[in-house]
Amino acid sequence: MLPYTDRKVAGRVLARALEPWRGTRPLVLALPRGGVPVGYEVARALGGELDLMLVRKLGVPSQPELAMGAIASGGVRVLNEDVVASLGIGPETIEAVAAEEEAELRRRERAYRGERPWPELAGRTVILVDDGIATGATMRAAVAAARAQGPREIVVAAPVAPPDTVARLRREADAVVVPETPEPFWAIGQWYVAFPQLDDEEVRAILRRAWEEEAAG
Template sequence: MKLPLENRTEAGRALAELLSREPTGDVVVLALPRGGVPVGWEIAKALNDPLDILLVRKLGVPGQPELAAGAIASGGIRVLNQDLIDALGITQAQLERTAAHEQAELERRERVYRGDRPRPPVTGRRIILVDDGVATGATIRAGIAALRQQHPESIVLAVPVAPPDTLARLEAEADQVVCLATPTPFRAIGQWYQDFHQVTDEEVTELLESSRREDRP
């Protein structure tokens, strides 16, 4: 895949092409807001599968919010990068403050994006878990852990770009990984896109509503 990608739309269409070669069945596409939703929308549209969201929040390192000390997900799931926490001397109190802040944001997004609609059933279904890229993998790992509790048939991770070492770890946790490119040195997800604008709550809501209007099964 030629890098940089033009935008999340191109990334989603390219992933959909790869995923279209895989077995079908009772599938639901779950995208991580906000950036994963435009990617997931393209996949769901191409495969004629339902689209929904999986809410996961990164636990940023104090003073370095883009560096993940771990992540939380709906259902009380918490995944920690204990080696990084120990190396940086992050205290339990600091971690809990960050977790409380991110839990509040997770719950806010649940209200904004989902409203009173129930979460989609996961048990026995093939889940395509989508984001617009992976760096440390903490967020995706929390998402996979949250889904495992609901006993899906399988979890397919679909991401446009990821560093090779992170992807190798995720391959041990997901049932299958589909990735367009594993460039090195990696540094940041945004460097592999021409357009990596901040996706808004409004964009997420519009894409989810558009997907529902399609009335896919």
């Protein structure tokens, strides 16, 4: 039986696992697109503030789903050295893929947030949320980008991830919360009944709802 019906259900399960952080007014930073509906449920349950952590995977050109690294806002770049070395990927290839993904990252910043000021991370509890974690390259870039801004604590949270990725992330984040750690892992979508691709308008709609609810108190 698959553990999650959809991202909303996964977010509610994850929120229960994050109960120790209720009352800390956490800043929940969701990784678009799939992490946004999960992050919405977490922020609402914990009384936190929802925003984004914009990260782009650097896919291997011949196997785009395989991450050779990731980039994040603020010029952060994390490489999966094992993948780069095993496939003999040269610096020119990495730079070409990174340039393309940096352009998409900037486009998403404009599309999702417009002119809204970025939240201050300094001194706050930051919970980084995605709908699942595979290699961890994207989340590691998110942790590095958040760490550079001086938060009090960084919590990595996702509904599902493989055990080895969770172990690696525990060396970089202050806490890692993942309710399901199956082995073998396969792919994130394998652990959901419904796992549709989200478009930009769906992401904007969730953010608008969250920000309106926060403004209303």
